[in-house]
Amino acid sequence: MEIKMKVGLIGLGKMGQVIGYRLKQKEIEVIGFDINNEAKQEAQKIGISIAANLQEIAEQSEIIWLMLPAGKIIDNVIQELLSNLKTDSIIIDGGNSNFIDSIRRYEYLKNHNINFLDCGVSGGIHTKDIGCSLMIGGDKEIFERVENIFKAIAMSNGYDYFGQSGTGHYIKMVHNGIEYALLESYAEGFNLLKNGHYKTLDLEKISNVWLHGAVIRSWILELCQNIFKTDQEFKNISGKIGGGQTGQWTVEEAGKQNVTVPLIEKSLEIRKWSQQTSGNYTTKLIALLRNQFGGHEVEKLD
């Protein structure tokens, strides 16, 4: 029996808006909620109707998509929804939650006859038009019931079900760990190109040639090229890199399992160092890259 595809979208920030937009494009009804007025207004602009409160969301939709920061807020929202949700409703957490928390929430909700899927979402704000990459964990039967939602949000071939509860957020956690190290790898190279033996190399031209046939071509390198088109000096920005939580979890989890991840660990250290010192050319480029894909703000220097 197919569930009525009306999604209650909680969290209308940058990525929440992407999710809402893509669902609307595929003619899936969306009712949204956020505590932030600006976010609500932005969401309304893309045709998302706004609920007055969480109760209204829970009453109107049997599929809830959470797009919220990791942590206690997820538990609070789940708690508030619980009394108003119909039995057998489905909550999907599309944020960067810790996979251990997701397993706990899955079990807690199961006891209340509510289903829970954990879904890692990658691709950043560009995905509005091209679609995201989605990694899903939980009960397979539940995944199948709402597969059309994932299909609507993802790039073609860009979603898959990976197994028991937790696997979606676990895979996304490792994805982010890799991402930390990739960003640092490119940024170190460009730092050496800019501040090494030669000082006048054109980094935009270098990125361009590398994007056409080189072993290291990638989407992150495309973002480097975008950045270098307008600035290669980075004189007026801080090199503080934001975030750090999923990388921290990756390193901790690797430690628990006796798996060595020296580059991911080093990238995390550098990120922390950058927050205390405002970093260097390398970390400035990383901050700019995070701004490119995630819309994360870059601190300006006066």
Place this chain on the structure above:
Amino acid sequence: MEIKMKVGLIGLGKMGQVIGYRLKQKEIEVIGFDINNEAKQEAQKIGISIAANLQEIAEQSEIIWLMLPAGKIIDNVIQELLSNLKTDSIIIDGGNSNFIDSIRRYEYLKNHNINFLDCGVSGGIHTKDIGCSLMIGGDKEIFERVENIFKAIAMSNGYDYFGQSGTGHYIKMVHNGIEYALLESYAEGFNLLKNGHYKTLDLEKISNVWLHGAVIRSWILELCQNIFKTDQEFKNISGKIGGGQTGQWTVEEAGKQNVTVPLIEKSLEIRKWSQQTSGNYTTKLIALLRNQFGGHEVEKLD
């Protein structure tokens, strides 16, 4: 005045054959030489005529493309060519030479009225059909005289001139440094996915979802997927990673210039460690990736 486009290709190994093949495809004449009989036979199969010796190469072509291992052999070959080359001939070094050596050779050859370009080549053996990425340094006027050759070898938009002698090989050196760190970054992540909290995740499916929309999508990730299609256990291969020279140079050069490249440095250390210990799951994947893009052999375990 356009030079007659006949290229003397010295070094008919895997990448030499790619260069020769692409030149032939664009109807540029090629005469090749190698000391290895098998390489000569392979080259003949793709229509490259073979010279009896270096003297014949020098007499028949005013453009020489060297595709040789870095080091003394390049100086030896140049020395042997020198007495038979016509004045104003052009030698292009397409190998992974140290940029400081390239600057020295440029100057030495200039004194003998021979031109020299340094050309970094990336893309590996797959580039036979799709074209390489080329980074060229030397005299601009000389670059322009043989631009058609670079055009023939490169992917569309995949070549550029970067400035004075040395810049081509310098940029390629940094490219390789970045490559070391990228390979290690992905391999650490897949090691954690394979040997961490979950042991049965399908790495091929994960690569596939990441390739469709995720921030970390790249050509190296495509190669990971290729590998995982046939094996995710790596039980019968050694984790020794070959190579190491260009990474070593990158780290040394960064040190000289007071530029920190901690991840590139760490990747180099891990590569050396793998050679002494036969490594782990991470370095096995790196060895397999190097095999994918460069055809570098992977040691089998009995």
